[in-house]
Amino acid sequence: MRILVLGAGFGGLELTTTLAEEFGGELEITLIDKTESFVFGFSKLDVMFGRVTEEHVKHQYADFVKPGVKFVQAEITRIDGAARRVETSAGEFEADILVVGLGADLDCSVTPGLATGANEFYTEAGAFAMREKIAAFGGGNVVIGVISAPFKCPPAPSETALLMHDQLVKSGLRDTSTISLVMPFGRPIPPSPDASAALLEAFAQRDISWRPQTAIVSVDDARGVATTEDGTEIPYDLFLGVPHHRAPAVVLASDISENGWIPVDPLTLETPIDGVYAVGDVAAVGTPRAGVFAEGQAKAAAASIAARIRGEASDTKYDGHGVCYLEFGEEQVGMVDVTFFGEDKTATLTGPSEQYVADKTEFGTSRIKRWFGNDWVAT
């Protein structure tokens, strides 16, 4: 049985690991990704704020060694869902089961003045370059701006505002600086009223200006202004943007996308095409775009695929459950426990406290051990 997994991100790594564990070398699994290493989303913030180096957060796919699994570093250039076939820079691949975990791409082109690696912090290049900008920043107006929804990891812009506060305090620049968080929604984390309330309190305590229901339509680094939908200009000396998200172009051009993403049965992660699954940020599941949800979806899809291989009925249903750690700064982390599907829908915040700092570290350490077999501590 040939399984083709597109994308070695949170979803692809977990799904491949689960199937390899369950079937040993019985399956022929090919995992394809265009990059040579995996980086956790939260590591981008760690690098940006100078906690660790870029090298420390890159996990090489060469270390992803599992029975029956072949990793291919290649760009996927065409997907034919119906034929379960893909074209890549390393040739064609065909499978009995195709799993798409290609994540969300970041599209700066819809926002004039926003540029990858320059004034955004969501790509690897952007976050890593921001490290130098933040280190060299001499004080002034800092603006963190989310362009549109959906975007990955709803807490990340708020975390960035709080960590920026710490950074400026540490460098003695807080009194001569302002921090503003601009979002086109009513609360900082739309799915969690609980966590949003705690964040608004933290912003107020730290004099971080919260500008809800405000959409930024362009930025101009030369003039140092971000312009909102109604023409208001927000001055900045340092802009940290969250670009517009969309499915990768190769997905949009294929027969597996619909309305901009890949439609799936949220309980099984099956697409309408037989033998084709989609997990993580690229799939329209109804959960926020975040690694924990991609991982949960990967587990559910793997269970469904395993049952299919054995010719059994699968009773595994994805429950939309995830635990997100939220950096409040000042060495405090909160824990948001979210369940999206089923009867017990919750989105509660516990903490922030020091205890969750250790839990967040363990979250990263355990995944790197499981996927890459390496010992690693995030910071």
Ligand SMILES: Cc1cc2nc3c(=O)[nH]c(=O)nc-3n(C[C@H](O)[C@H](O)[C@H](O)COP(=O)(O)OP(=O)(O)OC[C@H]3O[C@@H](n4cnc5c(N)ncnc54)[C@H](O)[C@@H]3O)c2cc1C
């Ligand atoms: C600043 C920041 C902080 C975050 N913090 C957290 C957090 O604390 N907790 C959390 O759960 N989530 C967090 N996230 C979100 C998390 O990183 C993503 O939601 C998660 O990685 C999604 O997993 P995925 O498998 O769907 O996609 P990804 O992990 O994005 O993986 C997709 C893979 O597909 C590959 N790919 C794409 N197109 C092609 C192509 N054409 N050919 C070949 N390969 C291709 C990419 O190289 C990539 O490796 C954060 C994100 C950011 C930006």
